[in-house]
Amino acid sequence: MSEQLPPGGAELSPAELDSVVVHWAASAWTPSEIAQRLVGVATPWCVAAGWALDLFRGEQTRPHGDLEIAVPAADFPEIRDRFPGYAFDAVSSGRIWRDAAPDVLAATHQTWLRDPETEAYRVDVFREPHDGTTWISRHDPTIRLPYREIIRHTPDGIPYLTPELVLLFKAKHARPKDCVDFESTVPFLTERQQAWLAELLAHTYPGHQWLDGL
Structure with missing residues (x-):
């Protein structure tokens, strides 16, 4: 586009x-x-x-x-x-x-x-x-x-x-409601899902604050 x-x-x-x-x-x-x-x-x-x-x-x-x-x-x-x-x-x-x-x-x-x-x-x-x-x-x-x-x-x-991609989109702005969504969703992700989300975040937004929570 x-x-x-x-x-x-x-x-x-x-x-x-x-x-x-x-x-x-x-x-x-x-x-x-x-x-x-x-x-x-x-x-x-x-x-x-x-x-x-x-x-x-x-x-x-x-x-x-x-x-x-x-x-x-x-x-x-x-x-x-x-x-x-x-x-x-x-x-x-x-x-x-x-x-x-x-x-x-x-x-x-x-x-x-x-x-x-x-x-x-x-x-x-x-x-x-x-x-x-x-x-x-x-x-x-x-x-x-x-x-x-x-x-x-x-x-x-x-x-x-899939939640990993939803959270990747939310990571761009990381508004208060996005941070709440991240914190409340991560416990429901499998280890594999958390690892993939961490990989996506590190690739797209190196050093992102959410990486410490994965």
């Missing part, structure tokens, strides 16, 4: 961002709800971010302000076609493009599904870089893995991103 953002879009003020956060918290679907709407899609998709860690642990451990899923960028049309009557707004660097055009989608990776009737956002779709069936980390393109190795499933079939 291009680093040069397209023209247009609207800059979100702090007040507008706060309003979006409130809308998200009140209107976001749950993992079960998005899974029901995506039954039968061929593309490998998965729940990402904080919800993925809760699916891994088997219970909701904290409130979630939104729901994020990840899909291969080239397969986004299959996801989009599941939501006739909804709008997809692209978001990047504090700007939002309502009903994003193809050139905007090509230059961004984050897409908010909006209900035009209520203006409520339901799910945040990450359109991820990939090479066919190989996932590519957007933070470090040298990290490439087959989708079959990075997507797990709950007992009732909800796909979610």
